[in-house]
Amino acid sequence: MVTMKQMMQVIACLWLFGCAESKTETVILPFSLSFEGQEVTCSSALQVNALTLYIHDLALQELSGQWQKVELDNSLNSPWQNESIALLDLAPCQTKPMGLTSVAMKVKPGQYQGLRFKIGVPQALNHQDPQLAKAPLDISQLQWHWTVGYKFAYFDLAWREQTVKHHLGSSGCVGNVGDDIQCRYQNRPEITLPSYQLGQPIKLELRQFFTELPHARCFGKPQDKGCDTLFNLLGLQDAPQRIFRLGA
Amino acid sequence: MRLVVCLGLLILCIWGWSKWQGGKEQQALAELGRHLFYDKRLSANNNLACSDCHQQAYAFADSRRLSFNTHGKAGRRNSLALFNLASYDSFTWANPLQTDLSFQALIPLFSDDPVEMAAPEIDLLAQNLTLSQYDYAPLFDAAFGDAEISLTRITAALAAFQMTLQSYNSPYDQYLAGNKQALSNEAIAGMALFESERLGCRRCHGGINFNQTIDAQGRVQRNTFHNTGLYYSDTGYPESDLGLYEVSFAEADNGKFRAPSLRNLTLTAPYMHDGSMAYLAQVIDHYSRGGSLNLQGVQGDGKLNPNKSELIVGFALTELEKNQLIAFLASLTDYELIQTPDFSAPKK
Structure with missing residues (x-):
């Protein structure tokens, strides 16, 4: 026997749910790679052996200048994203990708003039016990066990005779596993793309990674010669980032 | 009075039994860990066990100047000996973040700088262990109450085995x-x-x-x-x-x-x-x-x-x-x- 109270609860639930549904729409944010302006495919001169990124803290800028926090749409139950963090795998033509090529944002309808997001794993999740971590943080390959964190971004590129291998993550850390760990260098670049319009894709222009260093690498150690270029391109030094661009 | 004595004895019995049971579980865990420690199936090419760079004959150190990885490439360090590990607050040559022996095992298993054992993700690793010379189902069952293979279980067992390596009889x-x-x-x-x-x-x-x-x-x-x-x-x-x-x-x-x-x-x-x-x-x-x-x-x-x-x-x-x-x-x-x-x- 259904009581009046239970019926009211069901109606209230439906109403709330319906209302919440109508408040946001899902907008896809696609990512792709370019090299000297050309789209990167498996037959490009640039060879992408691996390229993954964690992104979080997405926000859209309203015309008023206000930033609105954007949640990710987790209704597809993707193993590569939850409502707050997504893992991108942008290497072309993979048989077994380790992440997404686009993320689904839950957006309040309206007009926007900018997009921003952070690369990396938020501090609160970065130093958890990785064996207990939930998707998309449960991938051993992207856990950075020696620094007790994650590889926020992972680049393994080759072009002509040159190679580029980078692992980006927090470094200079102290503390105990499963406890509080503090890092001197957070290394979570914030990428801001002014004049972003809903539906626009994002391109990563990779030519700039190839500098005069024949084998550039930054594996999170102070002596790694490639770190300067990597940090500079991602906007971790004084200048703004130069990798992420808006596509047509 | 008699009731109190009886009750006391009963409590003592239960305490003793649970202690004995706990000891048995710890032993089963270390025994599982011993098998894993000696199993080359934890490496990408099924050719490298923990015991290859930590050899019992050398007090669980490596007699070679540098230790070699699953691809036959030399690393940059000489493996540390493993014994009396409870006397350390952290593990490895120079990393105070490695305070947990189970967690530390993830480095040789998965590190890509330098590559060591290059173990695959846990699903594949678990599959690979079913092809091992060792029969793991009863070992996991004895240690954990069921035969499920998980990364947490593997690293806990490896740590338990390493902690048994006591050396105080010189x-x-x-x-x-x-x-x-x-x-x-x-x-x-x-x-x-x-x-x-x-x-x-x-x-x-x-x-x-x-x-x-x-x-x-x-x-x-x-x-x-x-x-x-x-x-x-x-x-x-x-x-x-x-x-x-x-x-x-x-x-x-x-x-x-x-x-x-x-x-x-x-x-x-x-x-x-x-x-x-x-x-x-x-x-x-x-x-x-x-x-x-x-x-x-x-x-x-x-x-x-x-x-x-x-x-x-x-x-x-x-x-x-x-x-x-x-x-x-x-x-x-x-x-x-x-x-x-x-x-x-x-x-x-």
């Missing part, structure tokens, strides 16, 4: 326990040298495991890293390995590495983090001089390294004294560790 231990015949006169003279202020060995190799330091406030530090003046090249230390600095990003840590235990020293050659010294006599010459000159062909005098520990000031030693010191260090070797069948590779 002639030195027997001597301390009252058997005055256990050490030769030469070794006893060497012990006096070792303990002397003149040589100052104890400053970095304190405690029953020879791996502790007492700091200026008199507190015991179980986690000590020192620059011992091995190198002083243009970059301080050779850039291939800067030790603690790589983790801490504090420049004063350039070239600092762990002060390891001196037990079982005659089994764990070669010495130093990079296996750069083959003989004990070389190690003693190094500390006697207060640093090494052009070690391994790296140009420069480590004695002058500005990061060198102030505790390493050098000392004069006669040939006789040097031999006495070596005789003492040799008395720290516990042959039981390398002969205990419970620590050896399990039968198929």
Whole structure:
């Protein structure tokens, strides 16, 4: 026997749910790679052996200048994203990708003039016990066990005779596993793309990674010669980032 | 009154039983860990077990200068010995973040810089273990109550096995326990040298495991890293390995590495983090001089390294004294560790 109270609860639930549904729409944010302006495919001169990124803290800028926090749409139950963090795998033509090529944002309808997001794993999740971590943080390959964190971004590129291998993550850390760990260098670049319009894709222009260093690498150690270029391109030094661009 | 006694006995029984059960579980966990420790199926090419770089015959260290990975490529360090691990606050040569032995196992399993065992993700790893020479279902079942293979279980078992590697039965231990015949006169003279202020060995190799330091406030530090003046090249230390600095990003840590235990020293050659010294006599010459000159062909005098520990000031030693010191260090070797069948590779 259904009581009046239970019926009211069901109606209230439906109403709330319906209302919440109508408040946001899902907008896809696609990512792709370019090299000297050309789209990167498996037959490009640039060879992408691996390229993954964690992104979080997405926000859209309203015309008023206000930033609105954007949640990710987790209704597809993707193993590569939850409502707050997504893992991108942008290497072309993979048989077994380790992440997404686009993320689904839950957006309040309206007009926007900018997009921003952070690369990396938020501090609160970065130093958890990785064996207990939930998707998309449960991938051993992207856990950075020696620094007790994650590889926020992972680049393994080759072009002509040159190679580029980078692992980006927090470094200079102290503390105990499963406890509080503090890092001197957070290394979570914030990428801001002014004049972003809903539906626009994002391109990563990779030519700039190839500098005069024949084998550039930054594996999170102070002596790694490639770190300067990597940090500079991602906007971790004084200048703004130069990798992420808006596509047509 | 009788009721109270009965109840007391019952509680004692339950306590004893649960204690015994807990002990049995711990034993089952370590036994599972022993199988995993000796299993090459934990590596990408099924050719490398933990025990290949941590060999029982060498007190679970590696007799090669550098250890090799699953692809046959040399790494940059000489594997540390594994015994009496409870006496350490952190593990590996220079990483104070590795305070948990289970967690530490993830580095050799999954690291890609340098690549070590290159284990696949856990689903594939679990599949691979079903093809092992060892039958894991009963082992996991005994340790955990069911046969499920998970990463947490694997690393917990590996840690449990490593914690069983106890080594406290050297002639030195027997001597301390009252058997005055256990050490030769030469070794006893060497012990006096070792303990002397003149040589100052104890400053970095304190405690029953020879791996502790007492700091200026008199507190015991179980986690000590020192620059011992091995190198002083243009970059301080050779850039291939800067030790603690790589983790801490504090420049004063350039070239600092762990002060390891001196037990079982005659089994764990070669010495130093990079296996750069083959003989004990070389190690003693190094500390006697207060640093090494052009070690391994790296140009420069480590004695002058500005990061060198102030505790390493050098000392004069006669040939006789040097031999006495070596005789003492040799008395720290516990042959039981390398002969205990419970620590050896399990039968198929």
